[in-house]
Amino acid sequence: MLAELHPGRARALLFDWDGTLVDSQHANYRAMAEALAPHGMTLRQEWFDARTGLSSADMIRTLAQETGLRSAPPIGELVAARDGHFLANAARIRLHPQVAEVMHTYHGVLPMAVASGGARQVIEATMRHLSLQDLFTAVVTRDEVERGKPAPDIFLQASEALAVPPAHCLVYEDSDEGIEAAHAAGMRVIDVRPFTRPTR
Template sequence: MHPDLSPEGAACLLFDWDGTLVDSQLANYRAMAATLAAEQIDLEQQWFDARTGLSSADLIKTLAAERFLRLTRPVSELVAECEAHYLRDAHTVRTHPPIQAVLERAAGSIPMAIASGSSRSMIDAVLCHQPFRDAFDLVVTRDDVERGKPAPDIFLTAAAKLGAAPADCLVYEDSDEGIAAADAAGMPVIDVRPYR
């Protein structure tokens, strides 16, 4: 395990999912691009990659606002279609080994949660294929909170359910929105991007 990723001193660990624990970027992009192609919208991967911390709904709304697009279906339907595309490829998603090493070292000794802006169904579909599927005490997703990242709600909810003070939780994140959410929650955060 890289020393800069050490969870030493943390009372609990909160892991973002997409991009932090798992390398799901390409699967997410393909799912969103296929969904939007049916709307006659071309989604560039560079645009998508620059907004990795947004939920699917927020990403679609942002794209529509920036390009003055009129969607033919409600955002909720587009998100559901995107998830259906993703679920077909869930078995192909792999972990980021340096973050998996942190998880394996802490398993059984420090309470841990997934705290993600993804949906529970998308996480569950990938998690069941991972060697660490039983390592978490809790999974908190966008389905459990009113506001997604960069609001602190997901992290604060996870800490409360684990019975930990926010300042005692250590967050592992890979997006600017997620780091902002951890900061807003008053939690120390490690940006994993240099270590993936």
């Protein structure tokens, strides 16, 4: 395990999902772009990459506001279309090996949770493909909280689910929004981006 990813004295580990544990950046971009294209919404890769910490719904809202689009279908329909496109290719998603090593090393040693702005059905489907469903004590997603990242809600709920105070939780994250959320929750955070490189 890389020394930079060692959890130190943490009593619980919280992992973001997309971009942190799994290399899903390009798959997520393609799914979102395909969902938006029929409605005249163009999604640029660099725009998407800069906002990966947002949930799909929040990302679509932001894009609609920035482009002044008013005639798109309801956001829920667009998110469902995005999720459908992603699930069709979920079996192709692979783990980020450096972060996965942390997960495998501390499984059964420390309580662990997935704490993600993604949709529960998408995360759970991908977990099944990767045979990870039994490694985590809890999975907390955007579906279970009022506010997504950069608000701290997802991490605080994961802390509660693991019965470990926030100050003793360590977060592994790959986005500015997620890092901000972890700090707002009073948790230590490791930015995994120096150790993960998206594949195409």
